[in-house]
Amino acid sequence: MAELLEHCAQARFVWNLACEQHAHWRPGRAAAPGYNEQARQLTEARAEFAWLRAGSVTVQQQALRDFAHAMSSFFRGIHRRPSWRKAGRDEGFRQVGVKPEHVQRLNRRYGRVLVPKVGWVRFRWSRAVPEGVKSYRVTCDRAGRWHVAFAAIPDPIPGPGNGQTVGLDRGIAVSAALSTGELLVVAGFSQGERRRLRRLQRRLARCARGSNRRARVKAAIARVKARVTERRKDWVEKISTDLARRFDLIRVEDLDIRGMTRSAKGTVERPGRNVGQKAGLNRGILANGWGLLVARLQHKAAGRVRKVRAAYTSQQCSACGHIAPENRQSQAVFRCVACGFACHADVNAARNIAAGRAVTARGALQPLGGAVNREPHLATSAP
Numbered sequence: 001m002a003e004l005l006e007h008c009a010q011a012r013f014v015w016n017l018a019c020e021q022h023a024h025w026r027p028g029r030a031a032a033p034g035y036n037e038q039a040r041q042l043t044e045a046r047a048e049f050a051w052l053r054a055g056s057v058t059v060q061q062q063a064l065r066d067f068a069h070a071m072s073s074f075f076r077g078i079h080r081r082p083s084w085r086k087a088g089r090d091e092g093f094r095q096v097g098v099k100p101e102h103v104q105r106l107n108r109r110y111g112r113v114l115v116p117k118v119g120w121v122r123f124r125w126s127r128a129v130p131e132g133v134k135s136y137r138v139t140c141d142r143a144g145r146w147h148v149a150f151a152a153i154p155d156p157i158p159g160p161g162n163g164q165t166v167g168l169d170r171g172i173a174v175s176a177a178l179s180t181g182e183l184l185v186v187a188g189f190s191q192g193e194r195r196r197l198r199r200l201q202r203r204l205a206r207c208a209r210g211s212n213r214r215a216r217v218k219a220a221i222a223r224v225k226a227r228v229t230e231r232r233k234d235w236v237e238k239i240s241t242d243l244a245r246r247f248d249l250i251r252v253e254d255l256d257i258r259g260m261t262r263s264a265k266g267t268v269e270r271p272g273r274n275v276g277q278k279a280g281l282n283r284g285i286l287a288n289g290w291g292l293l294v295a296r297l298q299h300k301a302a303g304r305v306r307k308v309r310a311a312y313t314s315q316q317c318s319a320c321g322h323i324a325p326e327n328r329q330s331q332a333v334f335r336c337v338a339c340g341f342a343c344h345a346d347v348n349a350a351r352n353i354a355a356g357r358a359v360t361a362r363g364a365l366q367p368l369g370g371a372v373n374r375e376p377h378l379a380t381s382a383p
């Protein structure tokens with residue numbers, strides 16, 4: 001395991017180096033180095049540090065590529081800015097270019113994977129390794145357990161050919177509402193889990209720094225959180241498959257995940273202190289879950305997902321198009337003050353998204369008569 005930790009440390013070192021270079025970059029300055037420039041610097045760093053040189057170059061290069069990918073996700077607004085990785089918290093590395101013979105099944109319960117510079121590593125075969133696997137990621141969670149995850153882009157699912165469009169609205173109380181009227185709820189923390197988490201966090205506060213007890217409590221906290229993360233991922237897989245099978249076109253909000261995450265967790269630089277609170281916790285899960293859901297939809301319903309710029313979807317009537325803040329009577333109730341149409345507020349928003357409706361701020365400020373009769377303006381963009 002020491003060699004695996006070494007891979008993690010080197011991947012982290014390279015990632016943080018890239019992170020630091022980008023942190024100094026401000027608009028107006030010369031561009032921060034891209035992947036190619038950083039790859040060249042990696043070669044120099046390897047020449048300089050024997051410690052890096054002794055490690056796997058593919059692991060280190062992959063960390064750079066992952067960073068470049070994270071930056072591009074950040075610029076496209078689908079993820080937070082990649083941040084500094086800390087020892088003990090972000091232990092992991094990725095290996096690509098995996099050949100089929102590098103992953104072997106030993107028996108019913110165990111398999112083994114070939115890790116560069118380490119050799120064969122045995123792992124529990126807890127779920128099917130996808131066919132044609134190209135890469136894997138090895139991580140060590142805060143509970144000190146090692147995981148290996150094999151990645152494969154899921155095969156696209158053919159559309160049903162029924163010409164049906166669905167709109168998806170993400171929410172806080174309801175995880176996602178469909179324009180069909182379905183309300184989908186992702187299982188977040190159960191009451192028991194939340195209680196246990198609170199108890200553990202209180203206990204953690206009383207532990208002496210660096211003590212064994214503190215490490216044990218931290219591991220227990222990580223286990224509770226990992227369980228919820230697993231549940232969320234399962235949910236995303238189920239829902240995305242279901243939607244890709246049932247609808248030909250899927251419209252989702254093109255929303256600013258960064259803004260959402262920030263509201264729950266504070267800024268990336270200064271994380272909020274209320275992360276342990278119920279709302280913050282579940283909102284964090286939703287923010288992550290939403291990005292993952294859209295990504296999975298784009299894999300499974302390839303070419304059939306449209307992002308809609310969704311301003312005013314919660315204030316606009318999906319029946320007559322009238323926009324007024326008073327339409328939204330409460331978190332859950334929508335009742336149009338113009339035509340009397342009433343429905344679940346999130347479903348109403350999902351119907352607006354399904355219609356591909358997007359209203360500009362200018363439109364909303366127009367006198368009532370003008371805005372009401374305007375043709376819905378299609379503003380969809382290819383994913």
Ligand SMILES: [Zn+2]
Nearest residue numbers: 317320336339
């Ligand atoms: Zn109306």
